[in-house]
Amino acid sequence: MKVLNKYLFLILIDTLSTQIPVDIPLLNQSKDQFRLAIQLERIGEIEKAETIYLEILKKNPKDTRVFLQIKSLYRKQEKYDKIESLLLNRIEIFKNDIQSHVELGELYLINDEKERAIKYWQSLRLKFVETRSIYFVLIQMYSKHNLEQELEQLVSSGRKSFSDPAFLSLELGNIYKRNFDYGNATNQYLLFAKQNPKLIRNATVQILRMSDLEDSYEIIEKKLLDNLSKNDDKVIKYLYSNFLFKFQRYSESFNQYNEIGIKDETDLDQWLVLAKNLRKENQLKLALNAYTYILEVLYKSQLSISSKKETRAIGEALFGLALTYELEITPNITWSPIATYFPDNIFFEDNLIKVELIELKPLEETFSLYDSILTTLPTTTFPPKAHYRLGEIKYKITRDFDGAISSFSESASSSKEKTLKLNSNLRLADVFMAKGDYSLAINHIEKKLEENHLDSSGHNLEFKLCQIHLLNGDINTSITLLNKLLSELDLKDKLFNDALELKGFIEENYIQGDQISKDAFQGYIIGESLLRQGKRSEAASFFRSISETYPKAPIADEAVFRRAGLTLEFGDYKKSIELLNSIQISSLGDLAVVMTAEIYDRFLHDREEAARWYFKVLEDFPTSLLVEPVRYRLREITKDS
Structure with missing residues (x-):
C-alpha cells in the first residue's frame, strides 16, 4: 500500500511537472509549498524537496520553520558546506541568533578545526558578554563534544561574570548525571538549591529522578549527608527529607522537618506540602502531628507573614487535619457486605458508625485548638x-x-x-x-425550603423533611409529603427510586395493615430513630420488643433482621445466626441466608460452611438480586481454597 501511495504521489508530481517550469515556481500559498516539500522528503525525493525549501526561503528569508527543516535535511545528508552557507545567511539577517552562531562554530569542529572552533566560541562570549543565553547554548555544545576543559572554564567564567556561584549548576548537574557521575551531579543540584531556596523544587525533582538510576541511591545519600555534616543548611535538610520520603522512610523524613521547624513563610509552605503528602501516603499519625504543629505555630502568631497568607494556611491545615482524622478513625473496611438493608437508599443510611479503639483525647485537644483559632480570627475567612x-x-x-x-x-x-x-x-x-430535637429539625428544613423553593436543591430538602416526620412518628404527614414529592420528581432523578421504595415500605407495613400492624410499625420507627441518635443497644432492644410483641405483624421480620445486624456488630455471632435462621422462610429469606454465609465467611473464617450457605442462596432463591454477587464471592473462596 505504501509503495502504491508513493507511486500515485509521484504521478501527481510528474503531472504537475509537465504543466509548470522545471525549477518548480512558487505555489499560491507557502503553506502548501511547505507541505508538498515535506511529503517529497518523506518519500525520498530529496532534491525536489530541497528546491522547494530554497524557493520559499528566497521569497521569505526570515521563515524560521523552513530554515530549521532544510538545516535538518542537510545534517542528515552531512552536507556541512551547505549548512555553513545557510547559517551565514541566517546570521546576516538575525545578527543576535546565538544558536546559529554557536552551530557555525560546531562546523569548524566537525571539519577537524578544533582550535578555530574554540576561539570562535570564545569570541562569541565576548560579543554577547552580558547575555546568559550564550552560556546556556555553549554548555550544551561543549557537553555534546566532550570538551571537558572548555566546559569547566565556561562555568567558571559565567559564575564570575554574573557574580552567581550557582550559575549553570542545574545544567552542569544534568551533564554529570548523563555521565553517571552521581556524586558531582548531587553537589551541583545542592549548590543550585542553596543559592535559590525558592526554587528548591527544581533541584528536588532532579535528585529524585536521578535516584531512580541504577547504583545512584547510596551515592546520592552519602553526598547529602556529607553536605549536611559540613553545613547545617535547612535547604539541604529539605532535599534530604524529600529523598527519604521517596523511599518510604517517612519517620526519618519527618524528623528532618522537625529539626528545621517553622520560622518563615517558606518553611510554612514546605510543612503544608509534607503534611499533605503524608496523608496521601496514609502515614496518618505523622500527618496529624504535622498539621497540629502547623496550627500551633500559627495560633501563637510566631511568623511574620501577611494576615491573608496566615488565614489561607490555617484554613488549609484545618481542612487537611479533618481529612486525616476521617481517614484514621473511619473503620478500614476491606470488603462490602452483600446483605444490606435497603442498599443505597439514603433514608436508611447509618451515619453514626461504630468506631472501635479510637483515642478521643487527641481529637478533643485538636478541636480545642481549632475553637481557639476560630475565636482569634474571623471564621468567614476559613x-x-x-x-x-x-x-x-x-x-x-x-x-x-x-x-x-x-x-x-x-x-x-x-x-x-x-x-x-x-x-x-x-x-x-x-x-x-x-x-432528639425533631421540632428543630423540621423548622430548619422548612425554613430552608422557603429560601430555596425555586432551587434545584428543594427536592433534597423535601425528602429530608419526609424522613424527619417519619422518624418522629408522624407517619401520615410523611406519606403526604412523599406523594407530593413523587408527583414532582422526574423518573431519572436519583431521589425517585429512594422515595418510591420508602413509600412502598410504609404502605406495606403500615397503610395496608390493621391497628396491630400500625402499632408494630410505630414501635419499629422508634428503633430506627434510636439508631439515628447513636443509641445502638436501645435500638436493638426495641427491635427485639417489636418482633416478640407483634410476631405476626408485617414489620416483625424487618425488626429481626435489624436486630441481627446490630447483634453481629456487638460480636455475638452465634445469636446473630440464630436470629437470621428464624426469618429464612420470609420475604427477607435471601438476605438472611446471605448474611449467615457472610458471618461464617468474614467473621468466623469458616469458608467451607460459608460456601454451603452461599450455595443455599443459589438453590433456594434463584431469582434473587443477590445471586450474581454471591456467585462472584463463591468463585473467590473456592479458588483460594
Whole structure:
C-alpha cells in the first residue's frame, strides 16, 4: 500500500511537472509549498524537496520553520558546506541568533578545526558578554563534544561574570548525571538549591529522578549527608527529607522537618506540602502531628507573614487535619457486605458508625485548638469545606453534636458552593435528629425550603423533611409529603427510586395493615430513630420488643433482621445466626441466608460452611438480586481454597 501511495504521489508530481517550469515556481500559498516539500522528503525525493525549501526561503528569508527543516535535511545528508552557507545567511539577517552562531562554530569542529572552533566560541562570549543565553547554548555544545576543559572554564567564567556561584549548576548537574557521575551531579543540584531556596523544587525533582538510576541511591545519600555534616543548611535538610520520603522512610523524613521547624513563610509552605503528602501516603499519625504543629505555630502568631497568607494556611491545615482524622478513625473496611438493608437508599443510611479503639483525647485537644483559632480570627475567612469536614467528625465520631452544629452552620452560611451549602443544611437536620430535637429539625428544613423553593436543591430538602416526620412518628404527614414529592420528581432523578421504595415500605407495613400492624410499625420507627441518635443497644432492644410483641405483624421480620445486624456488630455471632435462621422462610429469606454465609465467611473464617450457605442462596432463591454477587464471592473462596 505504501509503495502504491508513493507511486500515485509521484504521478501527481510528474503531472504537475509537465504543466509548470522545471525549477518548480512558487505555489499560491507557502503553506502548501511547505507541505508538498515535506511529503517529497518523506518519500525520498530529496532534491525536489530541497528546491522547494530554497524557493520559499528566497521569497521569505526570515521563515524560521523552513530554515530549521532544510538545516535538518542537510545534517542528515552531512552536507556541512551547505549548512555553513545557510547559517551565514541566517546570521546576516538575525545578527543576535546565538544558536546559529554557536552551530557555525560546531562546523569548524566537525571539519577537524578544533582550535578555530574554540576561539570562535570564545569570541562569541565576548560579543554577547552580558547575555546568559550564550552560556546556556555553549554548555550544551561543549557537553555534546566532550570538551571537558572548555566546559569547566565556561562555568567558571559565567559564575564570575554574573557574580552567581550557582550559575549553570542545574545544567552542569544534568551533564554529570548523563555521565553517571552521581556524586558531582548531587553537589551541583545542592549548590543550585542553596543559592535559590525558592526554587528548591527544581533541584528536588532532579535528585529524585536521578535516584531512580541504577547504583545512584547510596551515592546520592552519602553526598547529602556529607553536605549536611559540613553545613547545617535547612535547604539541604529539605532535599534530604524529600529523598527519604521517596523511599518510604517517612519517620526519618519527618524528623528532618522537625529539626528545621517553622520560622518563615517558606518553611510554612514546605510543612503544608509534607503534611499533605503524608496523608496521601496514609502515614496518618505523622500527618496529624504535622498539621497540629502547623496550627500551633500559627495560633501563637510566631511568623511574620501577611494576615491573608496566615488565614489561607490555617484554613488549609484545618481542612487537611479533618481529612486525616476521617481517614484514621473511619473503620478500614476491606470488603462490602452483600446483605444490606435497603442498599443505597439514603433514608436508611447509618451515619453514626461504630468506631472501635479510637483515642478521643487527641481529637478533643485538636478541636480545642481549632475553637481557639476560630475565636482569634474571623471564621468567614476559613474554607467552608474545612468546617464541613470537622463537623462530620464531631457528628459521626466524637458525637459532639453541639460542636457539629456549630461547624455545619458555619459551612452552610459561608459556602458559595450550592452542593456544599445543601449538604451542610441536610447534615444540620441529621444532627438535630441525633439530639432528639425533631421540632428543630423540621423548622430548619422548612425554613430552608422557603429560601430555596425555586432551587434545584428543594427536592433534597423535601425528602429530608419526609424522613424527619417519619422518624418522629408522624407517619401520615410523611406519606403526604412523599406523594407530593413523587408527583414532582422526574423518573431519572436519583431521589425517585429512594422515595418510591420508602413509600412502598410504609404502605406495606403500615397503610395496608390493621391497628396491630400500625402499632408494630410505630414501635419499629422508634428503633430506627434510636439508631439515628447513636443509641445502638436501645435500638436493638426495641427491635427485639417489636418482633416478640407483634410476631405476626408485617414489620416483625424487618425488626429481626435489624436486630441481627446490630447483634453481629456487638460480636455475638452465634445469636446473630440464630436470629437470621428464624426469618429464612420470609420475604427477607435471601438476605438472611446471605448474611449467615457472610458471618461464617468474614467473621468466623469458616469458608467451607460459608460456601454451603452461599450455595443455599443459589438453590433456594434463584431469582434473587443477590445471586450474581454471591456467585462472584463463591468463585473467590473456592479458588483460594
